[in-house]
Amino acid sequence: MRTISFDGVIVGGGGAGMRAALQLAQSGYKTAVISKVFPTRSHTVSAQGGITCAIASADPQDDWRWHMYDTVKGSDYIGDQDAIEYMCSVGPEAIFELEHMGLPFSRTEEGRIYQRPFGGQSKNFGEGGQAARTCAAADRTGHALLHTLYQNNVKNETVFFNEWFATDLVKNQDGAVVGVIAICIETGETVYVKSKATVFATGGAGRIYASTTNAHINTGDGVGMALRAGVPVQDMEMWQFHPTGIYGAGTLVTEGCRGEGGYLINADGERFMERYAPNAKDLAGRDVVARSMILEILEGRGFGPDGDHVKLKLDHLGEEVLESRLPGICELSRTFAHVDPVKEPIPVVPTCHYMMGGIPTNIHGQALTVDAAGSDQVIPGLYACGEVACVSVHGANRLGGNSLLDLVVFGRASGLFIEDALRQGIEMRDASVTDIESANERLVALNELNDGENVSALRKELQGVMQNYFGVFRKGEFMQEGIKKLDDLKERVDNVKLEDKSNAFNTARVECLELQNLFETAEATAIVAEARRESRGAHAREDFTERNDDEWLCHSIYHREGRAVSKRSVNFTPKTVDTFQPKVRTY
């Protein structure tokens, strides 16, 4: 097997990966991005409403501490306050950098960046009413951001391995990560990509659910690779269901619709969020809105012959606002819901959207594990940023607009830290032939097996189990049933049949490898969801309906070996502000 060497390798060409790559490329270190799709096809492109940050455009008095307060509250108090402090305070600098790079933000009359209201936002620590803090490029902010980052990587001559698929981590005898095995999809060649710093920016895994806003490519590749390499994952029970996925299609309709004045209605035409969140109404936290929608549906006030969805009303905003502020939504709604939002409301339903959990990291992007004594230990050579990481700024529920900020701030932070580490010198033992071979075992096994089941059928079955047993509302006995079904799937997924053994652009092979990553992600989710016996943020249990701070004001940690679940402390010690103490969370 051929070896290619770099100082830094970034796996994933979305927002986080390209922001990290840009930092390293500018530093002059030999850096490469491995992306399974051409970078602008990454899922960041689908982000719509914006990037939340206290840049004080809409409100000159705005303060990053208010944003921090909202984020801590939104997380239902298991977001790490040192990380949230870092994200919210560094955020403005990171946003202005993007603007200087050329990101075509929408503008105010003063020529500043346009900001819109989003859910869970407040002024003055929840006391000053709704804030407008989400910086937007119409409703195509992710597209504008991703293309801007790609363009600046082109400018800085970053090396891209586009349409290469990383299969597994390579570890040396000391347990340090020293690169990845990757397949060139076009030729089928497998190589060892050696690196002093391996950054996972592999994105989310929403495809574990049958109904998701996520792209086909969001298959938890980083989670799968991490777990197989003995790296634990954190808070995997925390999955965000976005209130407004288009009914039937699953495609996203931005929260910015409600930020611009849209609201949800039930079949009686009632604006029901007024009952569930009297103050914030339709701009309560996403978990709160999603649950309210499901309750409306369960209580018989849904639309349609099956009463299984509600509607998002926008027509009262007028054609001009819709076409200028939400042009992409108009397009998506006409295409996928066959509804013109200028004239009638869009049918919507809560849809899997975002993985709050992931690989635990510190604010420098360094991946962490927890030793037997319960202390954090840095995993040498491995970093993570963006959706695959759990730093954790989102805790049990992410606020809208915070994912783009997360990926920019921590992609940048990872790059800065690695640049510094490389300057000081990183010494790691080379991987032995055995180390490389053992990392390549999964791929070899897949190529050799001949009698397994069809990948699409297995994937569909897996997605069905997750959808039915681990959705918006969860219950112990159902989850145990779901876990049994996953147990039944485990070996079948291990033995999935690769029906096409050819080399050139073999997407069947990639799909099999992705399925195994989906399974790892799903299993981790299932085990910790069953284990966390409380309701917090996105994790809502019918058998434990209350938040239990005595036992569960903590992160969950999942180790693949023995499917062990442990607890990890949440950080409550920001550096420059007082701790935000847990309170009852209402909107």
Place this chain on the structure above:
Amino acid sequence: MLQVSVYRFNPETDAAPQMQEYEVETGGKDLMVLDVLEMIKAEHDASVTYRRSCREGVCGSDGLNINGKNGLACITPLSDAVKNNKLVIRPLPGLPVVRDLVVDMSLFYAQYEKIEPYLQNNSPAPAIERLQTPEDRAKLDGLYECILCACCSTSCPSFWWNPDRFVGPAGLLQAYRFLADSRDQATDERLAKLDDPFSVFRCHGIQNCVNVCPKGLNPTRAIGHIRTMLLNRAA
């Protein structure tokens, strides 16, 4: 049953490409063309090869030639494409085929990179954002939304003939996106690099690009603006 004809070519085993026929049960639903491809791959033949990612028309992966017209498979409903119960799916024309419906986009991306697709402004950056009026920002509408799907350039006869020298509609749309940006200072240098007989002037205003753009953008109009700027510069 929908009759689907798919362009097949595997460089490892096939001397020449061929069309392969499938019968797909759509259940009378107005599926997207991508849904049909996913059904073929899942239920008929795992080796059928194509690109896809977002499935909502924003990532630009699945530009294909569908019943003779370039478009994105994920947002092209069967009702728009199918004629006489027949769906013919081919790769985008004019670029080398890697396998089945996957084309080699290198030439397309090279033209994009050639126009230096990034903001150039050497004045010291302010502590906040650079200011831009809503009117100046509005000049970027219809330009920045390009998703690099290549539907336009691969429908353009001028690009077919000179893919190495004619920048093509997608690249030129982005060239104008930066020329039109009030924050960009490299207008002269940008125009100088485009000022030759091929880069811009091979556009003959055929407007195939406008007809196929899945985002409703108008590269021909952008090219017209660049022409005017080049002619004014020469005058």
